[in-house]
Amino acid sequence: MRELSLEELRQRRSIKWQLYGPDVLPLWVAELDVSLADCVTTVLEQAVARADTGYAAPFQLGRAFAGFAKRHWGWDVDPSWCVPVGDVMAGVAEALKVLTDPGDRVVICPPVYHPFFEVPPSIGRPVELVPLVDGALDLPAIDVALGAGARVVLLSSPHNPTGRVWTPEELDQLDLVVRRHDAVVLADEVHAPLTLPGATFTPYAPRRSVVLTSASKAFNLAGLKCALLVAGNEDVLPAVRRIPVEVSYKVGHLGALANEVALTDGDAWLADLVRHLDRMRGLVVDALGDRLTPPQASYLAWLRLDDERPAERLLREQRIALSEGADFGLTHHARLNFGTTTEVLTLALDRLLTTYPAERASPPLG
Ligand SMILES: Cc1ncc(COP(=O)(O)O)c(C=O)c1O
Known part of the structure; x- marks a missing residue:
């Protein structure tokens, strides 16, 4: 490089x-x-040469991510379970709108990516803080928060800022707690493609979840505005199907082109x-x-x-x-x-x- x-x-x-x-x-x-990545440069240069800067047509994005998820993590993604969104945090907001009611609380585990504190309240879903303990999820405290009425756990996986990659056992235990209270996890997996030697990333799906992902962190495409919301299992599919189609109009055209090629050829x-x-x-x-x-x-x-x-x-x-x-x-x-x-x-x-x-x-x- x-x-x-x-x-x-x-x-x-x-x-x-x-x-x-x-x-x-x-x-x-x-x-x-x-x-x-050369494949990204080429696709962007070709689009600009064509003056091809209209609205996005991200029809192949789900398929491109499905290929990436299968090759890297053995995760079978159904492209029809994917919804293109403008960025990861927009996806978090859209998922919360269909999974929860105004006033429902969202558990976050600080220290954590700062928009986690801001985005749920911005659409009327207050956050409830359950801090990490020695870098690990505090499952008993999450259990208490969900028992007291919180509806969602917004999980950074891998965790920003600590760089922790959650183990399958940790995710299984969280899934047990979440199911006990009929709640759901929103798994923000935008850093997953950057798992470093020594660790193995485990996708949260097919545990009960909505997953947010993008090639934006790994391929440095954040300014091009494109991410994907993925139903993690069948439990959340009816809610995901209720996301209005207009949500995908926020996807940037160059972002969709760049994400597709990065996930396919990168x-x-x-x-x-x-x-x-x-x-x-x-x-x-x-x-x-x-x-x-x-x-x-x-x-x-x-x-x-x-x-x-x-x-x-x-x-x-x-x-x-x-x-x-x-x-x-x-x-x-x-x-x-x-x-x-x-x-x-x-x-x-x-x-x-x-x-x-x-x-x-x-x-x-x-
Ligand atoms: C955990 C996490 N989620 C989301 C984002 C931002 O993604 P987006 O710009 O697509 O909303 C970042 C950016 O650093 C991040 O670290």
Whole structure:
């Protein structure tokens, strides 16, 4: 995988590279600093050459995802159980609208991706916090929350920001709890294609669920607006069938084209990316050792740092932009996006270590 230069990255117009000044190294929002897969570049260039920028026709998207899910995880997806949506969080909102009534509570497990706190309340479904305990789901507390009337568990799988890949046993236990209360899981699996060496991703389906997915995180397509909502099993199918067709009108045409080709022809590029991310994870773990539990998936490192708002301090003192832990529901932490180049990551880690020196003392020489 050719590494982009810092100069090339600084020319980008996306939010990651635009929000802060040119002296700041951005390691915050979940965008990747890599070039596109060739198959994606080709499909986008051809569309632009045809002036083909009308509305999306995402008819093959379900089939493309079904192929990907079968090859990577052995999951049999019925394309007719898939609904194209504009993005993952729009899919979460649409699923909640058909699965729950206004006022129904949604369990989330912080620290977690910050829009999980905001999207359910934005459509009248309050969130109920059941924090992770030592990085694991607190199943007894989820049981209590569902017993007291919460209707849905919104699960990040793999988990953003900790990078945990849930085991089949953990998912089975959650499924038992959820069925006991006739509730349902919304499984956000957008990071699953980026499971790193050492871990094996288990799809939540066919447990009782609606699954949200996209090629957007793995192939860096977030700005093109395309994701997929998938009925995880027959229990939720009637609700999924009630999602109005207009929902799919929010899909971006270029996003649908890019998702389809990435999910169909992108495996070799993705394998190369995962090798790169594994190397970048190694750099983070070597530099920061005791400050994190190494992530099992994706490109996010969840760091324990000795200030309430360490990202604020790092931006001020070192001109590196991380995501603030408090935004995910936990202070004294920051999330570092290592989906970048060796150059950017090395520079950023050096700066970070200036403010927060390694905790582990080197063994004395001799
Ligand atoms: C867990 C999780 N879900 C959803 C998203 C966003 O997806 P979208 O932009 O498609 O809503 C992200 C982005 O980082 C994420 O980490």
